[in-house]
Amino acid sequence: xxxxxLFKRLKPGRGAVISIPYFWLLLFFLVPFFIxxxxxxxxxxxxxxxxxxxxxxxxxxxxxxxxxxxxxxxILSDDFYAKTYLSSLQTALFTTxxxxxxxxxxxxxxxxxxxxxxxxxxxxxxxxxxxSFLLRVYAWMGLLNENGLINSFLLGIGLIDEPLQLFHNDFxxxxxxxxxxxxxxxxxxxxxxxxxxxxxxxxxxxxxxGPIKAFFTITLPLSKNGIIAGSMMVxxxxxxxxxxxxxxxxxxxxxxxxxxxxxxxxxxxxxxAAAVATVMVxxxxxxxxxxxxxxxxxxxxxxxx
Amino acid sequence: MVDAAKQSASEKPYLSIANxxxxxxxxxxxxxxxxxxxRKEIFALLGSSGCGKSTxxxxxxxxxxxxxxxxxxxxxxxxxxxxxxxxxNMMFQSYALFPxxxxxxxxxxxxxxxxxxKGEIDARVAEMLxxxxxxxxxxxxxxxxxxxxxxxxxxxRSLAKRPKLLLLDEPLGALxxxxxQQTQLELVNTLESVGVTCIMVTHDQEEAMTMATRIGIxxxxxxxxxGTPAEIxxxxxxRFTAEFIGDTNLFTGPVVVDEPDRxxxxxxxxxxxxxxxxxxxxxKGMQVWASIRPEDVxxxxxxxxxxxxxxxxxxxxIAYFGSYSVYHVKLGSGKVLKAMVxxxxxxxxxxxxxxxxxxVYVSWRADMPVVLTR
Amino acid sequence: MNNQKLSPFLKGMLLLGLLFLYIPIxxxxxxxxxxxxxxTVWGGFSTKWYASLFQxxxxxxxxxxxxxxxxxxxxxxxxxxxxAGFVLARFKRFPGSSLFAGxxxxxxxxxxxxxxxxxxxxxxxxxxxxxxxAERGFFTIWVGHTTLCMAYVSVVVRSRLLEIDQxxxxxxxxxGARPLKIFFVITLPLVAQAIASGFLLSVTLSLDDLVMTxxxxxxxxxxxxxVIFSKVRLGLNPEINALASITVLVVGVLVIVANYLMxxxxxxxxxxxxAAMRESSAS
Numbered sequence: 030x031x032x033x034x035l036f037k038r039l040k041p042g043r044g045a046v047i048s049i050p051y052f053w054l055l056l057f058f059l060v061p062f063f064i065x066x067x068x069x070x071x072x073x074x075x076x077x078x079x080x081x082x083x084x085x086x087x088x089x090x091x092x093x094x095x096x097x098x099x100x101x102x103x104i105l106s107d108d109f110y111a112k113t114y115l116s117s118l119q120t121a122l123f124t125t126x127x128x129x130x131x132x133x134x135x136x137x138x139x140x141x142x143x144x145x146x147x148x149x150x151x152x153x154x155x156x157x158x159x160x161s162f163l164l165r166v167y168a169w170m171g172l173l174n175e176n177g178l179i180n181s182f183l184l185g186i187g188l189i190d191e192p193l194q195l196f197h198n199d200f201x202x203x204x205x206x207x208x209x210x211x212x213x214x215x216x217x218x219x220x221x222x223x224x225x226x227x228x229x230x231x232x233x234x235x236x237x238x239g240p241i242k243a244f245f246t247i248t249l250p251l252s253k254n255g256i257i258a259g260s261m262m263v264x265x266x267x268x269x270x271x272x273x274x275x276x277x278x279x280x281x282x283x284x285x286x287x288x289x290x291x292x293x294x295x296x297x298x299x300x301x302a303a304a305v306a307t308v309m310v311x312x313x314x315x316x317x318x319x320x321x322x323x324x325x326x327x328x329x330x331x332x333x334x
Numbered sequence: 335m336v337d338a339a340k341q342s343a344s345e346k347p348y349l350s351i352a353n354x355x356x357x358x359x360x361x362x363x364x365x366x367x368x369x370x371x372x373r374k375e376i377f378a379l380l381g382s383s384g385c386g387k388s389t390x391x392x393x394x395x396x397x398x399x400x401x402x403x404x405x406x407x408x409x410x411x412x413x414x415x416x417x418x419x420x421x422x423n424m425m426f427q428s429y430a431l432f433p434x435x436x437x438x439x440x441x442x443x444x445x446x447x448x449x450x451x452k453g454e455i456d457a458r459v460a461e462m463l464x465x466x467x468x469x470x471x472x473x474x475x476x477x478x479x480x481x482x483x484x485x486x487x488x489x490x491r492s493l494a495k496r497p498k499l500l501l502l503d504e505p506l507g508a509l510x511x512x513x514x515q516q517t518q519l520e521l522v523n524t525l526e527s528v529g530v531t532c533i534m535v536t537h538d539q540e541e542a543m544t545m546a547t548r549i550g551i552x553x554x555x556x557x558x559x560x561g562t563p564a565e566i567x568x569x570x571x572x573r574f575t576a577e578f579i580g581d582t583n584l585f586t587g588p589v590v591v592d593e594p595d596r597x598x599x600x601x602x603x604x605x606x607x608x609x610x611x612x613x614x615x616x617x618k619g620m621q622v623w624a625s626i627r628p629e630d631v632x633x634x635x636x637x638x639x640x641x642x643x644x645x646x647x648x649x650x651x652i653a654y655f656g657s658y659s660v661y662h663v664k665l666g667s668g669k670v671l672k673a674m675v676x677x678x679x680x681x682x683x684x685x686x687x688x689x690x691x692x693x694v695y696v697s698w699r700a701d702m703p704v705v706l707t708r
Numbered sequence: 709m710n711n712q713k714l715s716p717f718l719k720g721m722l723l724l725g726l727l728f729l730y731i732p733i734x735x736x737x738x739x740x741x742x743x744x745x746x747x748t749v750w751g752g753f754s755t756k757w758y759a760s761l762f763q764x765x766x767x768x769x770x771x772x773x774x775x776x777x778x779x780x781x782x783x784x785x786x787x788x789x790x791x792a793g794f795v796l797a798r799f800k801r802f803p804g805s806s807l808f809a810g811x812x813x814x815x816x817x818x819x820x821x822x823x824x825x826x827x828x829x830x831x832x833x834x835x836x837x838x839x840x841x842a843e844r845g846f847f848t849i850w851v852g853h854t855t856l857c858m859a860y861v862s863v864v865v866r867s868r869l870l871e872i873d874q875x876x877x878x879x880x881x882x883x884g885a886r887p888l889k890i891f892f893v894i895t896l897p898l899v900a901q902a903i904a905s906g907f908l909l910s911v912t913l914s915l916d917d918l919v920m921t922x923x924x925x926x927x928x929x930x931x932x933x934x935v936i937f938s939k940v941r942l943g944l945n946p947e948i949n950a951l952a953s954i955t956v957l958v959v960g961v962l963v964i965v966a967n968y969l970m971x972x973x974x975x976x977x978x979x980x981x982x983a984a985m986r987e988s989s990a991s
Contacts, residue, residue: 047802050792050858054811057855061826068829078832131728134721138714150722152967157729159959161916163933164952167940168732171739174944176749178735208728240715262817269819271919276940286821286919293825293923303829306822317817321810397878417881430879434897447884478980480987495883 062310069303070096080299100304109283110305114312116283121267124206125260128214131207132259136218137248140225151219158212166276169205170196173277198279205277210267214259221255222248254327261320265313285309348373348531349499354403356389356555363389364400365555376525376532378546380539380578386555387535391501394533395424408498418447423497427504429488431476437487438463438472444495462490465524482513489521493528500525502534506541518544539579543567551575572708576625581660583626583671592618597705598642599624603669607642611700616707623706630702631673633661634695635685644697647671649688661688663696671696733956740949757950764947767935774915774932777846781853782910788854789861789910790903794895796862797869815859824923827852831924844926852924853914860913861906868902869895908966912959 071080085093104110139150157165172178173196180192195201225248233243271286278284285305293302347370356364364386371377379387392398394405396417405413412420423444431440441462445455463469466486476484485505492500505521506514522545525532536542542549543563550560551574559571570576573584585608591598594613599622601608608624616622638644650670651662658676665671673696680687688694714722740758744751761767792812799805815823831841831848841847876898880890896903918933925934939945 043799046791047795047799047808050788050795050862051804051808053788053858054808054855057827057830057851058811058815058823061823061830064829064833065822065826131721131725134718135725138718138722141714141718148967148971152963153726154729156960156963157733159912159963160733160956161933161936161952163916163918163936163940164736164948164955165732167936167948167952168736170940171944171949172732172735176746208732211725211729265817266819269821271819271821272937286819289821289825290919299829302825306825309819309822313818317814318810320817321813324813325806325809395878395882397881417878418884418886422882424879424882426875426879428873428875430873430875432876432880432894443880443885444883447889475980477977478984480984483984491883 065303065306065310068300069100069307070098071300071303072097072099073298073300078299079297097300100301101308103301104304104308110288110308113283113285113288114308117268117285118312120202120206120284121264121270123203124210124267125214125264127203127207128211128263129256129260132211132214132218133256136215136222136255140219140222154215155212158216162209163272165209166205166273169201169208169277173201173204196277199282201277202274202279202282205273206267206270209273210263213262213266217258217262218252218255221258222252225251254323257323261316261323265316265320268313269309345372347371348375348408349533350404350406351390351394352404352406354390354393354405355401356386356393356398357401362555364393366403367552367555367557369550369557369560371531371533373531374526374529376522376534376545376547378542378549379533379535379552380537380542380549381552382537382578384554385552387552388503390552391424391503391533391535394499395422395501396420421495421498422501423492423495423499424501424503425488425492425505427507429476429484429508431484431487431491433476436473436475437468437479440476440487441491441494444491448495458494462494465493465528466490481508482517485509485517489524493530497530500530500532502532504536504538505534506538507536514541521545543579551578553578568704570625570704570706573623573625573706576704576706581628581672581674583628583631585624585626585669586621587624589614589616589618589620589622592616596700599705603665603667604645605666606645608703609642609700610703610705614705614707620707624703625706626698626703628660628672628674630698631671632697633663633673633675633679633688634697635688635692636695638695638697643700643703644695645671646693646695649690649692649694652690659687661694663694665696733952736949737953737956740946740953742946742949745946746944757946758954761947761950761954766930767932767947767951770930770932770935773846773929777849777853777931778911778914780850781857781914782907784850784854785857785861785910786903786907789858789906790865790899792858792862793865793869793899794891797866812859812862815856816863820917820919821923823856824852824920827855827920828923844924845929848924848926849921849929849931852920853910853917856917856920857910857913860909861903864902864906864909865899868899872898908962 067083068080071083073079074081081095081097083095085095087093135154139147139154142150170177174180175192175194175196177196179195180189183189184192229247229251230243233247234240238246269286269289270284271290274282274284274287275290278287289302289305289309292298292305349369349371351367351369351371354364354367355362367386367390379390381387389398393400396412396415396419400413403413404411407421412422431437432443435443438459441459442455445458450458459472460469463472466489468483468486468490471479471483471487476487479487485508489505506517509517518541534542534546546563548560548562549566551558551566553574559566559575561569566575567579570579576582576584585599585601585603587599587601587603587608589597590600590607592613595611597610597612597614599608599610601624610624614622637646645665647663647665649661650664653660653662656677658674661673661675663671663673677687739750741753741755742750743754743756792808796809796812827848828844831844834840835842872895876894877890880894881887885893916933917931918937921931921934922937925931936948936951939948
């Protein structure tokens with residue numbers, strides 16, 4: 030409390046300190062969103078940059094403001110976009126769920142190991158996280174394709190007669206999404222689980238609850254914060270994922286991140302890409318705001334100690 | 335307010351706290367505290383958590399600004415000064431030793447802020463280390479020290495700048511009981527040898543009674559009573575103080591006899607009257623309380639003369655403390671009276687100590703009870 | 709959490725999880741030594757792909773650029789992120805604090821297609837208005853990476869700051885130090901480790917970034933992930949396997965070393981504390 034009050038007295042100094050990162054973020058993070066919104070009202074044009082200007086100052090001082098709602102109209106009317114947004118949300122949701130189902134036992138197991146071995150295990154789990162995301166996705170390309178390792182192995186031991194279609198379809202998409210995002214779920218879950226007081230479980234068992242019951246009535250509810258944190262860290266970026274659908278997704282794979290990329294790089298239709306981005310942000314505002322409020326409440330609890 | 339026994343009444347106070355108020359939004363943490371501290375005093379602010387004593391201490395240190403009021407130290411108005419501009423130093427409850435600096439560097443830190451020449455700093459640091467007997471740990475880091483050792487370093491650091499006022503925030507709170515008793519005396523000796531004026535904050539009455547020259551009892555932001563440990567113990571000015579310091583038995587009732595040399599209270603719980611051998615100010619019929627300390631209650635197995643300041647009861651509980659026992663005696667009215675009886679009492683009278691359920695007689699001298707009007 | 713024996717279920721899940729995480733990585737490494745160009749058909753042991761990797765000009769210059777950008781971004785991210793973390797930890801409320809906190813959380817989760825596109829459009833607008841930045845390249849990529857990484861650094865620094873004893877800063881003030889001095893002499897050394905891990909985290913994120921970089925880069929500034937992506941899009945490539953193996957090796961070594969150093973300092977403290985306790989009880 031005390032340093033703040035003194036900084037209040039040194040108003041200019043305090044202001045300067047806060048303003049450096051503040052203005053950086055305002056300029057490079059916040060303002061761009063408004064520019065995206067603005068460009069989404071433009072039309073594609075053969076120019077550099079490839080979109081029309083919204084404002085035209087005509088002779089006689091008349092300012093013409095042209096808002097092209099065509100892009101949004103297209104998004105709302107064409108089935109394709111609705112399906113893609115939906116499919117992206119679905120994929121992100123599925124990924125989050127699977128990461129939770131797989132990640133929770135792993136995080137729990139590590140949290141309950143003795144501190145000496147816990148460090149080693151944690152290191153082992155986090156090592157893939159530190160390795161390149163792109164390369165890990167690439168690794169699955171070699172495993173999943175027709176001549177890939179999995180098929181070769183299964184053919185080799187005679188379990189199957191023909192190679193399975195494991196690649197460039199929804200299966201490979203989901204598998205690699207879960208693979209790539211798993212560490213993002215495990216780490217927040219672990220850091221919440223490890224802070225849980227083990228004596229609570231001792232108390233539960235003393236009062237007659239078996240291990241399974243104790244888990245569902247004590248551990249699970251108390252790890253709620255970890256679950257929320259991990260889920261948000263997976264869900265929100267997963268919605269807009271590009272690399273994984275591009276490299277291992279099927280031709281029918283509908284992911285909005287890929288659509289945005291195609292509009293921008295392949296069609297050179299910047300206004301359309303901007304419109305797609307705007308709608309994506311609108312969809313994600315709710316979970317992002319939720320995460321922000323959740324984090325603020327967490328920190329306020331901690332800061333008051 | 336009672337002056338410190340050692341100082342003459344005409345001397346100007348060294349520290350003058352004038353009507354300090356601190357509000358946090360709607361809550362009032364400190365509600366108009368006025369207090370004068372004399373030079374070289376060791377003053378204890380005693381109270382339970384939330385009474386405002388820590389907030390008051392922080393305002394003295396400069397970490398909080400009073401909502402209103404004044405603080406004058408040695409003639410200087412320091413109310414609005416920043417902590418680093420005040421000639422006051424504080425010893426923190428958690429010691430707050432800088433973990434990345436050695437013991438010597440911790441002690442030197444404050445001196446470096448004053449831009450003291452290096453030679454002088456080194457000499458002063460050595461002096462402080464000797465004062466707390468930590469010379470050979472000069473190069474250690476805090477995490478390499480035990481709790482008691484850390485406390486000594488924290489003390490040395492807070493005295494290094496020869497502050498006009500030393501503030502101690504629960505100085506012995508982090509130590510275990512045995513170490514605490516030892517350290518209490520060591521600490522007082524050190525403070526007295528240095529001759530620094532101290533204000534300490536504690537919730538431990540034993541600590542306050544042992545270490546302080548004067549105590550101030552605080553509750554709900556207000557200073558209830560100020561006096562020497564003996565004054566506060568023997569002459570509490572209200573029920574809160576009587577119950578907070580030590581243990582006591584409280585009886586209530588109207589004043590039925592009010593003479594200049596005696597007062598009688600009709601105490602329903604006693605089933606009789608309480609006689610006090612001096613007069614009090616207040617009308618007859620006024621509702622008062624009488625506070626009687628357990629060590630002033632005499633317990634007899636044989637009946638005593640009927641009359642005031644006596645009653646019959648049965649032993650409901652015995653708390654054994656080795657050299658004495660506290661008997662919880664249930665009186666006819668149902669009230670439980672606590673009596674502290676040294677173990678020799680029964681040996682000297684060649685009696686068996688009473689046991690649970692035994693009938694006993696309790697009584698006390700007329701000069702023992704303290705009359706409280708609030 | 710206490711250390712009890714793990715149930716067979718948990719042990720099994722742990723093992724399964726580790727296998728799941730590592731089998732792809734191991735297969736990458738194994739097949740980098742494959743003599744055949746067909747990555748998944750074993751043609752014998754060979755290190756030729758490593759040799760050709762080191763002669764691949766495109767990859768080498770991409771590595772150089774990526775490393776430069778990573779170091780520059782990490783430095784900027786650590787500077788800005790530490791200030792931000794400090795502000796968020798110590799100044800609880802000020803006008804606009806909610807927006808500030810929100811802007812610090814969002815880059816971490818916002819899909820990169822959005823942040824990349826929006827930042828690019830910003831640079832275009834800036835170019836139209838004031839002529840700067842003249843072209844997309846090192847500078848624009850650096851800004852993008854810094855913005856992303858500073859969010860992570862601020863989280864790490866903020867949580868470390870909330871852990872340290874607040875009365876340390878009070879004590880320094882009480883002893884006569886002014887706020888700025890306190891920041892540099894007391895606060896900063898205590899968060900040094902958090903800043904270091906923030907730096908490493910930023911380097912990793914920057915080296916690995918693809919999508920945002922794709923939007924923000926220009927001709928002549930191709931980063932390593934961009935090169936890898938363009939090759940991998942076309943199919944499997946044994947040189948990439950070799951590159952992956954080297955990456956895993958380097959990262960693995962760094963993680964083990966960092967972990968070892970941290971554990972060591974922790975063990976030293978515990979031993980010192982135990983020694984101090986024994987001493988004081990003996991005296």
